[in-house]
Amino acid sequence: MSASPDTVRPDAGQGDPLLAVEDLVVRYDTPQGVVHAVDGVSLTVGRGETLGLVGESGCGKSTLGRAILRLIEPASGRIRLDGEDLSGKSRAALRPIRRKLQMVFQDPFGSLDPRWTVGQLLAEPLHVHGIGRRSERRDRVIDLLARVGLPADAASRHPHEFSGGQRQRIGIARALALSPALVVCDEPVSALDVSVQAQILNLLDDLQRDLGVAFLFISHDLSVVEHIADRVGVMYLGRIVETAPRAALWRRPLHPYTRALFDAVPDLDRPAERRTRAALTGDLPSAFAPPAGCRFHTRCPLAVERCRHEAPSLRAVGDPDHLVACHLAEPPSKTDLA
Amino acid sequence: MRNLSFQVARGETLAIVGESGCGKSITALALLGLFQPPGRAEGKAIRLEGRNLLGLGPEALRDVRGRRIAMVFQEPMTTLNPVLTIGEQIVETIRDHETVSRREARDRALTLLERVHIPDPVRRFGEHPHRLSGGMRQRVVIAMALACNPAVLVADEPTTALDVTIQAQILDLIDELKQGGMGVVLITHDLGVVAGHAERVLVMYAGRKVEERAATDLFATPLHPYTRGLIAARPRRRVEGGERPRLVEIPGTVPSLAAMPPGCAFAPRCALATEDCTVAEPPLTSLEDGQVACLRVGDFLAPSHSLPHVRLA
Numbered sequence: 001m002s003a004s005p006d007t008v009r010p011d012a013g014q015g016d017p018l019l020a021v022e023d024l025v026v027r028y029d030t031p032q033g034v035v036h037a038v039d040g041v042s043l044t045v046g047r048g049e050t051l052g053l054v055g056e057s058g059c060g061k062s063t064l065g066r067a068i069l070r071l072i073e074p075a076s077g078r079i080r081l082d083g084e085d086l087s088g089k090s091r092a093a094l095r096p097i098r099r100k101l102q103m104v105f106q107d108p109f110g111s112l113d114p115r116w117t118v119g120q121l122l123a124e125p126l127h128v129h130g131i132g133r134r135s136e137r138r139d140r141v142i143d144l145l146a147r148v149g150l151p152a153d154a155a156s157r158h159p160h161e162f163s164g165g166q167r168q169r170i171g172i173a174r175a176l177a178l179s180p181a182l183v184v185c186d187e188p189v190s191a192l193d194v195s196v197q198a199q200i201l202n203l204l205d206d207l208q209r210d211l212g213v214a215f216l217f218i219s220h221d222l223s224v225v226e227h228i229a230d231r232v233g234v235m236y237l238g239r240i241v242e243t244a245p246r247a248a249l250w251r252r253p254l255h256p257y258t259r260a261l262f263d264a265v266p267d268l269d270r271p272a273e274r275r276t277r278a279a280l281t282g283d284l285p286s287a288f289a290p291p292a293g294c295r296f297h298t299r300c301p302l303a304v305e306r307c308r309h310e311a312p313s314l315r316a317v318g319d320p321d322h323l324v325a326c327h328l329a330e331p332p333s334k335t336d337l338a
Numbered sequence: 339m340r341n342l343s344f345q346v347a348r349g350e351t352l353a354i355v356g357e358s359g360c361g362k363s364i365t366a367l368a369l370l371g372l373f374q375p376p377g378r379a380e381g382k383a384i385r386l387e388g389r390n391l392l393g394l395g396p397e398a399l400r401d402v403r404g405r406r407i408a409m410v411f412q413e414p415m416t417t418l419n420p421v422l423t424i425g426e427q428i429v430e431t432i433r434d435h436e437t438v439s440r441r442e443a444r445d446r447a448l449t450l451l452e453r454v455h456i457p458d459p460v461r462r463f464g465e466h467p468h469r470l471s472g473g474m475r476q477r478v479v480i481a482m483a484l485a486c487n488p489a490v491l492v493a494d495e496p497t498t499a500l501d502v503t504i505q506a507q508i509l510d511l512i513d514e515l516k517q518g519g520m521g522v523v524l525i526t527h528d529l530g531v532v533a534g535h536a537e538r539v540l541v542m543y544a545g546r547k548v549e550e551r552a553a554t555d556l557f558a559t560p561l562h563p564y565t566r567g568l569i570a571a572r573p574r575r576r577v578e579g580g581e582r583p584r585l586v587e588i589p590g591t592v593p594s595l596a597a598m599p600p601g602c603a604f605a606p607r608c609a610l611a612t613e614d615c616t617v618a619e620p621p622l623t624s625l626e627d628g629q630v631a632c633l634r635v636g637d638f639l640a641p642s643h644s645l646p647h648v649r650l651a
Binding site: 056057163165166193194195196197198199201202205220222223224226227228246247250260261263264265266267280281282283284 | 357358457471473474501502503504505506507509527528529530531532533534535567568571572573574575576582583584585586587588589591592
């Protein structure tokens with residue numbers, strides 16, 4: 001397993017980051033063997049910031065999100081929130097910290113009791129953490145509903161009575177109940193129609209502006225991530241292959257995988273052009289036996305001998321905030337800058 | 339789904355676009371006569387190469403299905419049989435519709451696997467579907483659909499379950515088949531997919547066609563307020579360094595079939611709706627390059643709106 005010493009430090013100089021993940025490893029033991037779903041990932045999220053995490057299925061982005069909340073136990077690595085180390089803490093010791101860290105899922109009610117009313121669902125986190133008296137909790141529920149654009153009478157209804165977009169509003173309200181500093185959003189708009197997706201993305205934008213909450217926004221959809229993220233990490237087979245501020249990444253993607261991903265996105269703004277893109281050939285390698293060296297080398301159009309046996313670590317190329325794990329990435333030449 | 343008319347030419351892709359519940363998948367099932375009671379297709383005709391499919395009995399329809407018109411679904415495992423090898427399934431499909439020897443069917447199956455760019459087809463021929471990735475499975479399904487050289491391929495969200503790099507490969511493959519003269523009906527919720535791969539676009543809302551145009555025209559000058567909303571609601575390439583932009587929302591949600599509003603079904607969500615819009619369903623207006631169903635379309639076509647490609651026919 002790799003132990004990349006590089007840490008993504010985007011907000012260096014602005015004090016401690018809100019979330020700092022260092023060299024996190026998550027393993028799954030399956031009948032077919034061990035999978036390193038997350039293999040030595042380091043990242044930070046600043047206060048009030050949105051870090052977008054993109055990658056295709058099986059890249060480990062959802063596992064990473066769940067491991068940060070300790071919904072999955074990491075095998076090794078450190079997770080610090082607000083300077084406090086979450087790793088190795090017992091469930092009970094974790095509870096006060098967990099208030100600051102919440103999650104929004106693609107299907108907000110997959111794991112919840114469908115017989116509960118929306119009001120009960122929203123009050124439950126408050127109840128668990130012993131916050132407020134009954135009447136205060138009721139007021140808080142009404143506040144939360146208003147916050148996410150739902151009427152007060154929604155409290156007495158059941159989730160199944162709502163549309164997909166409204167259900168996601170309820171899921172967001174539940175995540176906000178404890179006034180968290182960071183919300184991990186795992187594909188929050190992927191199941192929604194485009195018109196409703198826009199409503200939810202605008203809502204998340206409003207909440208960040210008004211409440212200063214930070215988001216770790218996990219998505220397979222690059223256009224959604226470009227819209228919402230301040231910084232972006234690109235994952236491939238359990239590792240971060242590139243990370244940069246949003247504008248820098250789209251201006252000059254450095255990793256061949258990032259470029260292939262960008263090329264593959266259907267672009268509405270250039271509909272007439274039949275783009276001649278270098279489509280990635282082949283499939284994702286098996287997670288049970290990831291390729292040696294750079295994990296992307298089996299699909300990479302540029303791979304050289306070195307890529308087959310030496311794993312590249314994240315390094316800055318030019319811009320100190322723009323890190324890439326590729327042996328071949330070079331600093332921008334003068335002609336690029338011109 | 340009501341009063342839907344459209345055509346697909348050889349070597350053309352018609353995209354049917356809409357959000358969940360708009361009736362686009364029902365349209366696909368109707369094309370193939372795959373309704374389960376109490377569902378049923380009524381109407382003037384579904385003509386394929388001059389023949390009316392609505393007049394055919396179940397036997398004749400089954401023959402057309404697979405031989406002249408074939409279908410690819412979102413989830414390849416709905417089509418594939420998990421206990422048979424890839425090869426057996428393609429051979430079976432060929433021999434279902436044609437009297438050919440097992441050997442000839444096998445040769446054709448291998449050619450089909452090559453045609454959909456499955457690497458190492460001889461080895462894949464003997465493998466079961468679960469050994470393949472999602473993208474490879476979808477290629478196998480397309481190979482089965484091509485088994486009898488259909489004139490029309492109906493693809494219902496063929497790439498929705500796939501990763502974006504694999505999606506690009508499958509869409510390129512469908513384009514390649516279209517170049518061979520096949521007509522394609524591509525059903526999707528994703529306007530981005532349409533922009534690169536369809537010649538014409540039909541936008542559906544609440545079971546009706548609201549706009550049908552050449553793809554380039556639709557994206558340059560969308561006319562129906564719903565089409566405009568769909569295009570505007572998509573996140574766009576952002577300008578450097580700017581604030582996070584607001585996305586254009588379409589307020590509310592799609593009406594349920596049980597509670598369809600009177601008049602134009604989109605009126606309750608439409609910023610441009612007038613009282614007239616809530617009275618009668620707007621008729622389809624013919625344009626030089628297509629059709630649109632909106633009472634206010636005359637206003638958009640006024641000279642002040644300067645839409646160069648669009649004129650009432």
